[in-house]
Amino acid sequence: TPTGKEISDLNDTYWQGMCDNAVAVLGYKAQAGAAFPTDPISENDGACAALSGGKLRDLGLDSTRHLTKYNSIPKVQSMADVPVQVTKPILPIINGVRASLQLAPIAMPESGWPVVIMQHGITTNKETMLTLTAQLSIQGFATIAIDHPRHGERGIDVDADGNDDFNATTGSVLSYMNLSSLLVARDSLRQSSADLLGLRLGLNFINDTSINSKDVSYVGHSLGSIVAPAFIAQANSPMAETLDPLFNVNTVALASGGGGIASFLLESPAFGPFIQGSVLSQAGTTEATEFNAFLQGDAISNCGVLLPNMQDFLSCGYTEYATALTMAGETGKLANIKGVMTQFAFAAQTALDSGDPTNYAATVKALETPVYMNVVVGDGAGNKSDQVIPPSVASNPLAGSLPLANFMGLDTVSTSQAPSATPSSYLVKFTKGHHGSVLTPAPSEEAGSDAAGSLAANSEMQLQIATYLAARGRLLLITNSDVVTD
Template sequence: MKKLLLPLAVASALAGCGGGETLEDVKNETPTVVPQSTVVFDPGAGEISVPNDLLLSGTTDGTLNIPGEGDDYTNPQLALGALDGWSTQMPYAIDFDFSPGVSLDATSAATPGNVRIFEVVMGADQSSQTCAQVPAGIACEYVKELNFGVDFITQASGNSVAVVPLKPFTQGRSYITVLTNGLTDSAGNAIAPSSTYASVSSEDPLVTEQQLSLQAVINSYEDVIVGGSDLSKDDIIYSAAMTMQSAGEVLGTIKSLLAASLTQDSLPKPEMMIPQQPALTVGQVFAAQGMQDINPAFNAVSYEKGSIVLPYYLKSPQGKELSDLNNTYWQANCDSAVTVLGYKEQAGEAFPEQPVSENDAICAALSGGQLRDLSLDDKRHLTKYNTIPKVQSYRNIPVQVTKPADLMTLNAIRSQLGLDAMSMPAAGWPVVIMQHGITSRKEDMLALTAALSIQGFATVAIDHPAHGERGIDVDNDGTDDFNATTGSVLAYMNLNSLLVARDNLRQSAADLLGLRLGLNFANDPMLNTMDVGFVGHSLGAVVAPAFLSMTNAELDPQVDPLFKVNTVALGSGGGGIANFLLASDSFGPFIQGSVLAGAGTDESAAFGAFLQEGAVSSCAQFLDNQEAYVGCGYQAFLAQLTAQGDTASLANIQGLLTQFTYAAQTLLDAGDPTNYAMRVNAQQTPVYTSVVVGDGMENKPDTVIPPMVESNPIAGTIPLAMMMGADNAAQTQLADSPQSYLVRFSKGHHGTLLTPAANPQAGASAADSAAANAEMQQQVATYLKSKGTILPITNEDVIAQ
């Protein structure tokens, strides 16, 4: 989203400033000088480039004030009003106004020093004794300047300067972006501030209360920057603060509540139950599914079904249409602390110090009195000011369990591999939690159980929400109405309501926290629940960093071992979810087509008509698959526009997608692995990551989650692995202490960790896929067994050098 066009006057956007006049008064009451080239900044006319903390002004609950925001959060731009800040990882743009024939000088846009970013502390920040007493929205303290070329770069993007992060901004922190007069236009003239910005950045007092309030905000930005850097006020042509949204506080609260269940009877304790059942092997499960040529090793692995009761924070849909899922996102259990504080100041002695209800007492007790349930906050958005989610229900979730069983067979295989014979350790088999990918199911992870059993591991696995045995049956008729495994992927990755997509991701992470804790109470002496690893594939690898960063966070010395995960192996995951989904060969065309179809523009109407008529001939084979048909039709529609030379429509579509990507990624941020990866690194959790980068010829890079994303250098599989501390490995690694590694495969495809099958669409042959599958599984099992000290690379023919 290059620019958020505000349809309302700034009096609405800046409700906290007071007064009823708009910034048009600023321009009317001061001399107007219109430079040839200026920065766009005219809140009174509804033009503010985002991110911009002016949209936090006047908040009553700590969330962004988005003009036009109501109760419908399906519009991605309006849904930003549910957040307590901006995206930590999205590139953003600041726009300019140019005279006809004049444009931005691209060299000046990319020159270090012309755009600078500073970390600051804003007013009302309780982490600073000085700033805690300063009004919110006022810049208070200088922290540091970010480094050009290390933390970010800038470049021209049409008539805008784009800021591209090379590292994610820190969640919850505030930054000020400053443009200097080193920026020039194509005529060689320095770009100037807008007349509005020049007025409110002046130190000469303005007239109205509203003008004075905005002037105080802009002056605070410039004063803090000038006081901490080598810039003078004359150098600055624009400044804007942006506070990054929180990520992790809500999941951290969930972990704390799970831990509290160990001592508080009022909180249900998660306990994994494994009832007595007929003996089965994984090989028999495969045979029952109709599989043939089953590896004998699977017949040496036992298979059991268990269950665990876990809290579920997603609301239940009331109907069977996809639109009925749109309002099922998480909600807070209490009123926001910001709302409570505002009411307390207003009510004075009338404020109820004692709880008025059972839930009010719970809110107060769990928050030290900062949260209450006084029916003040009807939105109940989860933010850093309101971190306790409401439990909508408790779900009995099926658990899949495997263990090494036929040790004679397994030891014969170990002997062939040059490994010593094994027996079950006295403490039981170490356990690997496995998590499957999107549209998959827990049973698909059984493909790893032979390799893991050969190394002496038991495994447990559950389905993601709205997958497999956890589909949603609205009317309890025995048939799932929503299931991403057997039906639409939108049952989980909800494009119609991205807050729901975000909270499905968070529910997956919360479920894993509950499963990890519940393992300790399985009462199965064959499971060593004090020695636990993790394997995630695709979506399982995407949600892994959020889970890992929370489960391995220090909470209490007596509780921490019950959550500990020692070593991790991830395959084909990635960060920057909105970015990689739109760049995905598999999902991108469908998502882009869906965005265009629902945009309500002229191009949207033309695309709708094309789907009804023009696409039928070229996409007829997909008529029975709506998602595939939309994706195919979208690609055919773009091809038609290109052939017609309709560059205007193509540009409008690209602009629409840019806006959607910015809003979508911002909405998904709290569930995105990029915001948790550095915590995993700081906790020194050893993580192995595999990624298919292709061979530069027939075998393509991963076509589902791209290794890298052109539009965002911190999105994709490789940047995520690097943020978790991985080193590239192309040969066998032997280390004295646990290390994190990234292995790039030249052969295979997105699903190769689990299947040796070919993938013609990815250009992966049967022979190459089988070789890569064997190599991946051996690497995963050995890495986990050695707790991150050994990474064998035995077939360099499938490794990218």
């Protein structure tokens, strides 16, 4: 927990090891010889040695305590209760709806309702996922959801005055995706995945016979899709016959996710201008000085109305500055700015890599966990592609939604897939809708999606997800070919 209220006060809130790294221990042992302490010098030192077969110690050798393969035991920095949102089907209502849809009535299975863990996107909260609940309830699912760290009910109130000082839902996105300390951004992603493991494990101990903790699926939207591969790779990797059923997730549905985080954020129409503006303002170059002066001067006339929202103001200011350089033919300055962004993308991806879904996609594929994924690619006319997480990224062929789907081995389909004895994994490309269409039928002006197309995309996405999960990946139902494409 930070002690101050500025985003910079979060800069050292990343994961740390509880021990000295093994390389430091080996070096000290070789230097100290017989003076090397064989017996533990503290309780934590003893725990480090016991948990690592003596390879790790706590002798005050390692001040950074970075978690690496040479220092793999994390330090518990705090404990917190996390509010959990639960829904269950109400049978009279559900069976009334099913009758209107000419579906047979259902009853709660003897083992309890199967469960779908739902995870929301960045800057939203667990409650936004409730818009999927009706479709999942019709298929006989209970749902479970928590907020990401520093979202919703998990915001941080430093001075206990009743107002969150860090909350990406009600405040700055930097509360989670910290650009001033990318290790914090990385560990926000890893904490989200770890929290999902904790939630999945906790299902086994809730003492509720109406919930079947051995039949669990997953739905993620946006950030909920980004953190999913790390979660699934850990949850479904075999450990022991007694442990595996406590963690396993049988089927996964992902909406509007993507990998190669640094690259797709820079090229994201929604977040890109803010991130590029943030990077340029701190770059220390001639263009950075000019840009900061522009923000204090010319940008005020058109962008000042957005203040005090610095995220919107900075996005607007950077867009206007880049446009002014383009109109003036300042190709040299534009090239310098591009060079800054290229350097940032490389450094950022290096830091974020162990939280990036791309690095877990091959494991998900190897585990043969059935995965459904949808992405809005647009219609080539008025309806644009996903404006938050691009389907593909010009500067990085490994970044975006489509490369992540390829790494997970998903087959692109645009027609219904008949029931099969074994589960399969699919990617469905939508020509209509927008980044949030899985949760809302409302159109998006930024994406150019109209009311009819957005409504159709919302209905089709939700139906595909619910029926795919209900069939445990053995069936994919596509009812509206007008909103999907190969």
